Amino acid sequence: MNARPPRIDSADGRVLPLREYAADFLVLFHEIDGVIWKLERAQDFDEGDNPSWNAMRAGDWERSLALLEEAREAIAADLPARATMRRVRVVEWPLTPYMQWELHLLALRERLGEGCRVVAAEDVAGLEADGPLPELVIFPGHHAYRVRYDERGACVGARKVADPAVVEPWTELVASLYDRAEDLGDYVRRRVEPLPPPAP
Template sequence: MREAEAAVMPPEVYGPEFREAYESADGVVWKLERAQNFHEPYEPSWVAMTEGDWERSLRLVDELRGSLPADYDGYAEFRRVRVVETPITPYMQWELHVLAARAEAGERARVVPVSAVRPFERSEPLPELLIFESTLMYEVLYDAAGAHLGGRRITDHDVVEPCLAALIGLYEQGEELAAYHRREVVPLPPPAVRPLAS
C-alpha cells in the first residue's frame, strides 16, 4: 500500500474531498486507527487533557454528545477499528472517551489489541486508513508528533481490496468499543500528562 501510486493531498484539499466522499458513500465506510498519539489542538477537550484538566476535558466531551448524531444520520454506516496498546497512553484514554460518545451517536467501533495487527507490521506500524469501497482508499498522513498532514488517495483495486479484506477481518475479531470503554477506560485515574512544549 505504501508503495502504491497515489494522489497526495494537503489538509485543505484532503478534508473537503473526504467530506464529499463520505456524504455520497453507500454501504459501509471503514476506518483503521493505529497510532497511539495524535496532536489535536483544534479539539478543546484534547487541549484541556494536555493541560492536566481532566474534569474539564470530560465535561467538554459530554458537551459534544448533542451534536454527534448529525455526523452519522443519513450517511453510510461508519465502522472503525481502533488498535489499543497497553498501558493506555493519555491520548488514548482521552480518545476512547470521545469514541464512546461517537458509538452512542451511531458509529460502530471495535477495539483490537496490538497483537492483532503485528502480523501486518513487518517493518513499521500500520498507517491510518479510510476505505469507502474496493476502489477508493485514503491513507491519512501525520507527522512524527501526530499532527495531520493530509492524505493519499489510492484507487487501484488490487491494492485496496486486500486492505479492505484485512480491515474487515480485524473488525470481526474486535471487541465492541462501548464494552471495552466501560471495563478498561472508565475506571482509570486521570491521565498523567506532560505539558506541551511552547
C-alpha cells in the same frame, strides 16, 4: 486474513495536502452508501484546538469529559449521513494519555451510531513485520486514503489510492479485524473507565 496486503504507500496514488484532502473527503462522505472503514494504529495524535483534548492536556480531566458531552451534537454531525462508519482501533497498554482520552471520545461516537471496535496491538503484531499498520479510511467501491501525519501527530493530508488490487485486500483485512475485535463500549466500561485520570 493473516497476510499483510500490498504496500499502500508505494501504490499509484495522489498525495493531497490537508485542505485538498478534507475537500475531497467531503465530496463522498455524506452521499455514499455502504460501509466506510477506518483503521487507526498510532497511539498519539495532535487534536489541535479541540477543547476537550486541551483540557485533558492541561490536567482538567473532569472538564475534558464534560466538554466531550457538550460536543455531542457536533460529533453526531460528523458521522456520515447515509453510510455506516466502522472503525478498528488498535490499542497498546499502558495507555498513553491521548489514548485514554480518545477511547472516551470513541465510546461517545459509538453511542451516537458509529461502529467502533478495539483490537490489541499484540493481536496485529504478525501483520507489522514491515512496520506499523497504516492509518486508513476506505470508501466502499471507490478508494482509500492513507492518512498522513507530521512528527507531532497532526494530520497533514492523505495519499489517495484507487487501485482495486490495493484497496480491496486492505478492505478485507480491516473487515476481518473488525469481526474479531471487541466492542469498544464494553471495552471502555471494563478497562478504561476505572483508570485514574491521565497524567497531562
